[in-house]
Amino acid sequence: MTTPALGVCYYPEHWPEEWWERDAARMAEVGIKFVRIGEFAWSKLEPSPGNLQFDWMIRAMDVLDRHELKVIVGTPTATPPRWMIDKRPDMLPVGQDGRQKGFGSRRHYDFSHMGYRQESARITQLLVEAVGGHPALGGWQTDNEYGCHGTTYSYSPAAKQGFQNWLEDKYSTVDALNQAWGNVFWSMEYNRFDQIELPNLLVCEAAPAHDLDFRRYTSDQVAAFNKVQYDILKARRPDLPVIHNFMGRYTEFDHYDVAGTLDVASWDAYPLGHLAVSDEPDEVKTTYMRQGEPDYQAFHHDLYRAVGHGRMWIMEQQPGPVNWASFNPDPLPGMPRLWAWEAFAHGAEVVSYFRWRQAPFAQEQMHAGLLRPDSEPAPAYHDAMQVAQELKSVGIAGNAARGRVAIVFDYQSEWAWDIQPQAAGFSHGGHVRALYAAFRKHGIDIDIVSPKTSSFAGYDIVAVPALFAWNEALREAIADYDGYLLIGPRSGSKTENFAIPERLAPDLPSNLLDAKVIRIDSIDPSIEVEVKGTGAVRLWRERIETNANVVIEDVEGWPVLMSQGKLHYLGASGTKALVQRVVDYLIAEADLPTIELPPGVRCRVRGGYRVYVNYSTSPASLNLAEDEAEYVLGSAEILPAGVSVARLAKVG
DSSP states (O other): OOOOEEEEEOOGGGSOGGGHHHHHHHHHHHTEEEEEEOTTOHHHHOSSTTOOOOHHHHHHHHHHHHTTOEEEEEOOTTSOOHHHHHHOGGGSOBOTTSOBOOSSSSOOOOTTOHHHHHHHHHHHHHHHHHHTTOTTEEEEEOSSSTTTTTTSOOOSHHHHHHHHHHHHHHHSSHHHHHHHHTTTGGGOOOSSGGGOOOSOSOSSOOOHHHHHHHHHHHHHHHHHHHHHHHHHHHHHOTTSOEEEEEETTOOSSOHHHHGGGOSEEEEEEOHHHHHHTSOOOHHHHHHTTTTOOTTHHHHHHHHHHHHTTTOEEEEEEOOSOOSSSSSOOOOOTTHHHHHHHHHHHTTEEEEEESOSBOOSSSTTTTSOOSBOTTSOBOHHHHHHHHHHHHHHHHOOOSOBOOOSEEEEOOHHHHHHHHHOOSSTTOOHHHHHHHHHHHHHTTTOOEEEEOTTOOOOTTOSEEEEOSOSOOOHHHHHHHHHOOSEEEEOSSTTOSOTTSOOOTTOTTOOOTTTOOEEEEEEEEOOTTOOEEBSSSOEEEEEEEEEEEOSEEEEEBTTSOEEEEEETTEEEEOEEEOHHHHHHHHHHHHHHHTOOOOOOOTTEEEEEETTEEEEEEOSSSOEEOOOOTTEEEEEESOSEEOTTOEEEEEEOOOO
């Protein structure tokens, strides 16, 4: 059974050593169990080449161990020291504009640079040898936030050479590549692999298959970079988890592939900062500026639980105002508590607040911590203490309940519609999140699943929105599935080589869906096409020839939702009202139990409990659901930023 715990991010190298003991004692008093250290400490671990200084880290771990705190040690490869740039000046990444990045912040390396990959392996091995046997060691974190600040893609000589080699491995012959990319168009055919450039600094756009393959190549480099560290860490301590901290709404590499060499997927949850820099409408930003958008955190919890093979942590949880958005509001009192409880409800094993003490210097000095810069408690200090006490009293454990609904999330579809959106604002992730929110408003538990899944068995409803291209596993899962299935819009509209399939979208056999998309209408975002009944079409609609049953159509007679048995096809992007109408229709067809939730209230089941959270600025009233016995935390009256936990009634 997995018992939830709290953690915190700590930087002993930032503080006088005489502070460490008191810091550790206070962490234990709060109820913290895990402490992350070391992920930015390379210049202190190796101040000059070969000058190894691990003693301070060992002493810090000794202090933390005395207070029964487990330590997650980060490999320091996100911040190579200045001398490394002198040694390997060509390891710096090159931007899309062709200019080399410089030293002076972080993430200043190129995933394609084999020399830096060797240096990363070397420091990881030295770290393992130094602290791998320490009794406080509880796990490892590889690097930090792969790709942050737009650093996934590099257009360097190393990336160019690596990409050419990758293409030759994939296609074997340049003729096969020319055929796959459609290079006969615009006379783009190559004679040799070493003629192929990176897809930047061109007169206009590259062939979409060229751009997509570059993104696939780069994603593979991130996965390969992680695997080097994973193999070293697991060889020394196979018993300990290896974790990476991913980010919200970040899709530049395939996280499923990277997590092939991880034991746990974690992510860094900054609800207010993420909302401020998002494309959410102004009214959403205004309404939830101090709470975060109600479905944003939950979606990422479920996504990273899928990425992490069922295991998910929050490595960095926002405790107060951050420093990196255009505006950085103070959270509504109680939100750091709510965010932690919501993460635990979605299966988090650990929620780790960032950071212990607010730094009075450098780039993040305006980023709040559990302590103020003067070491006095900040508001989240008390929130964390309250959560720790509540976890003890409630006893929530185990895994998040299996969802009744599954939604496929696919990173390659994110890349494809970024390369060729056809309608500005059309994205795979936007369609996924819209469906997710519509189901969640009914209190339905949802799982995010990989596009490489081969079975949807056990789910009442499965949605495959805006999928770029089918793979054989997914086709098999659809063919064998006997529940209610929602596909589209745009799903199956391309092959894996970014071409229109011969039988057109959605490229399914007629016995599953007798429908064919024959034309696309990309709509100005200021215009909506009304739908008969409720809702409207936005951005995208498809002219469809079909013998399937038309369930919903727009006022101009274009099919919007079709059904053939239990398979449904959505041929348009819609307003929130239309998406909700489609979801409500599927719920009714599948006879799926729902919970009527007040506005702003959401819930999730874990370990025999249903956790309710209130994102609204107004109090709300709950009613015990049919499967609930009593409230064990909070009550039917849930305050703003409040949490109520209901124990489920025993079955049978």
